[in-house]
Amino acid sequence: MSAPGFDPPARFVSTRYQGSKQRSFDLFERALRPLCFESAVDLFGGTGAVSWLFKSWGKRVHFNDCLRWCAEVGTALVENAATRLDPARAEELLVPLAGRRYDDFVARTFGGRFFLPEEDRFIDVVAQNVAAEPDRHARALGFYALFQACLKKRPFNLFHRANLAVRLRDVPRSFGNKATWESPFERLFLEALAEANEAVFDNGQDNTVSCLDALACPLEADLVYLDPPYVRRDGAAFDYLDGYHFLEGLVEYDRWGERIDRRYKHLPFARRPSPFSSGAALHEALREIVARAKSARYVAVSYRDDGIPSIEQIEQMLRGEGRSVVRFSRSVSYALSHRKGAEVVLVGERGASVSPGRRRRVAPENRRR
Ligand SMILES: C[S@@+](CC[C@H](N)C(=O)[O-])C[C@H]1O[C@@H](n2cnc3c(N)ncnc32)[C@H](O)[C@@H]1O
Structure with missing residues (x-):
């Protein structure tokens, strides 16, 4: 249960980090907020932006990142109440x-x-x-x-x-x-x-942090959120x-x-x-994580529409584990490369059959008023 009466701050901090999702909160409001979950694991936590957003929604959050400095940021902004x-x-x-x-x-x-x-x-x-x-x-x-x-x-x-x-x-x-x-x-x-x-701020939950390799981190939560390093079409990945x-x-x-x-x-x-530094290895590592997250009701994956694996391949991977998939996106321009593209969030729900016109279940407390 979300803690009653807590009042989250209006803003997350401004970070300067490659791949930070601090500018994607609107996309998550559309894609993830309406879902029915109480707990989440943010497996590639980075700056903690997504963990912090989940925390502001009253969820019990576990932040993970393999870098120790990122784990310090998660400790300051997510675990710290x-x-x-x-x-x-x-x-x-x-x-x-x-x-x-x-x-x-x-x-x-x-x-x-x-x-x-x-x-x-x-x-x-x-x-x-x-x-x-x-x-x-x-x-x-x-x-x-x-x-x-x-x-x-x-x-x-x-x-x-x-x-x-x-x-x-x-x-x-x-x-x-x-x-x-x-x-x-x-x-x-x-x-x-x-x-x-x-x-x-305190959301009344016991929010936690780990600094583990993604392949070793426990995934016990209603929602497992994956924002892995991005591998470009030409195979180059940011290290x-x-x-x-x-x-x-x-x-x-x-x-x-x-x-x-x-x-x-x-x-x-x-x-x-690292398996997250080349397209083929990333594909395999993601597949392993998605398979390991089988008890989670939702697996949500953030990725760009111009990377390896492709969005369609990630969708297939989620479907292969018996999940129905809904795709959300927003267009973005990448300042350094002067390119335009789309940032995508895929939501894979376990065992839900998606009929046209009824794309996902929305918890009553999350329905838009
Ligand atoms: C795209 S960034 C995540 C950004 C994050 N969602 C945010 O909003 O700040 C990917 C993150 O994955 C982490 N990472 C890379 N390889 C990892 C691994 N093997 N296990 C866990 N984390 C890893 C990186 O340190 C980086 O912080």
Whole structure:
């Protein structure tokens, strides 16, 4: 049962993450809100946008993502029901604590790659202060603010290239935001924290977080939501660990050095083999997950209409597991590639026969008034 009387905040935080569904809430309102479910697993949680939306609908949510930094974001915004990190405490996290010895791993390792020298030193201090924060939810909020401040300072909001020079070059450009790049880190941190504090709420449910490979995560819920990495038609896939390795390192600060692959200039984490990095393997991995989710009443899949597998293949996969399928979509333009396409949500309902004109059952409390 949804908790009576809770009042969700009006907005989710603004994230800067490839594939974040924060702009797709209208699509989910149409596709998923009318469904009859009490609990959900968000298996590829990312920024937690979809988990947070489910939470705002009063559902019991489990957020999962294989990246530790994403799990921190899920902890701050989904699991966390009440903790806020007040600005006075936050200010203390931004300066060295008297008498404490600090490692300078970022300054020593990444000098000149992503940030200015004083920014590297700032990140070193804040990462260690936040990690020492004893309260799990306050710590996660601190990490969230640090991640966002770092992302905002990066060309394309990514760490896939050692391209600090792009930020510093004094030329007109069609991307990025020079004013944000020049804002002090402290201000970006405090702004991000204020947004996150506002997004915290209690929906009366015990919402949880895990950091597991999707193929190993339990799927016991009424609705299993899948938003896997997208593989393009030409077979190329965005590698999330490569794009965001620096944020993963902030959470694994003490072991960061062991994880780096020094053959590359941007010093990413050593690659892990992943079934979500090629079309054929993704197809098989999705099939395995859909089969494993057999006790869930609904399996919902977000994907783009120009990827591998195709939308029709994913529909077939859901039907092959005895589910009826309804397709929802919205058109989108992709800023970096200047392309237009459609974002699709497929809803596969177990054992429901779909007759024309009666596409799905709608719980009475969710019927539109
Ligand atoms: C398209 S994004 C999800 C975006 C998310 N729905 C949101 O709104 O922010 C895909 C996510 O899958 C995660 N991921 C990639 N491989 C994974 C795996 N093997 N197991 C679990 N998560 C994985 C990535 O870290 C990334 O956050």
